[in-house]
Amino acid sequence: MIILGIESATDLVGAALDVDGATRAEVSEAGGRRHAEALAPAIADVLSAGGVALSDLDAIAVDLGPGLFTGLRVGLATAKGLSQALGTGLLGCTSLEALACGALDEGWSGTVLAVVDARRGEVFVGRYGRDATNGTVELVAPARHRPEELSSLATGLSGVLALGDGALRYRDLLEGIDGVTMGESTRAHPSPATLASLAARRIAAGARLVGPAELGAMYLRDADARINWVRRDPVGASGA
Secondary structure, eight states: OEEEEEEOSSSEEEEEEEETTEEEEEEEEESTTOHHHHHHHHHHHHHHHHTOOGGGOSEEEEEOOSSOHHHHHHHHHHHHHHHHHHTOEEEEEOHHHHHHHHHHHTTOOSEEEEEEEEETTEEEEEEEEEOTTSOEEEEEEEEEEOGGGHHHHHTTOSSEEEESHHHHHTGGGTTTOTTEEEOOGGGSSOOHHHHHHHHHHHHHTTOOOBOGGGOOOOOSSOOHHHHHHHHSOOTTTTOO
């Protein structure tokens, strides 16, 4: 099975090809918030490097978030457009699970606290572990938190790996907690290859592919434009 993974939920944007359960090619770049400009070339490059045509794809995996609103929309719109044009099914995975899956696949045997920087003084957090079948299992569902709550989410557990750009930004709240190990900067963002690999395993386990209309983003918060609009004073309320 040939799966195209599309990653754009955080500052990292890119694509990867998983062919029969192994990563064949991956292209990504981080920083600059250039999701719209960088994603299409990344997909073209990864297909070329992997020797695969769009018509060869059996499935498209995409990061549903939580993360950056613009990045999420670029990735979802691209995945849905390709799905519509090619008649190829979609599978969505969350950014937090993809973060955790990367660490667990590389041998972390304890709990993973995946933390994505939500900006505006908030973080998106999920907690994950490994189940008996060597897969990733969700221990605490993704949710929005204040950074000060990170310590309570990590305290009292043994063998916790805190990773993601949110964990790095607020590392002063996590460092020093018994049993907590800080992830490296190389684990700041979910990778396209991990996303595609996670999708491959889910499909092999019987996960159903869906069409464009059935796939939606996991935002966990209103868009900044919506928040700013709601906070505006009603016309004439100030008496000016």
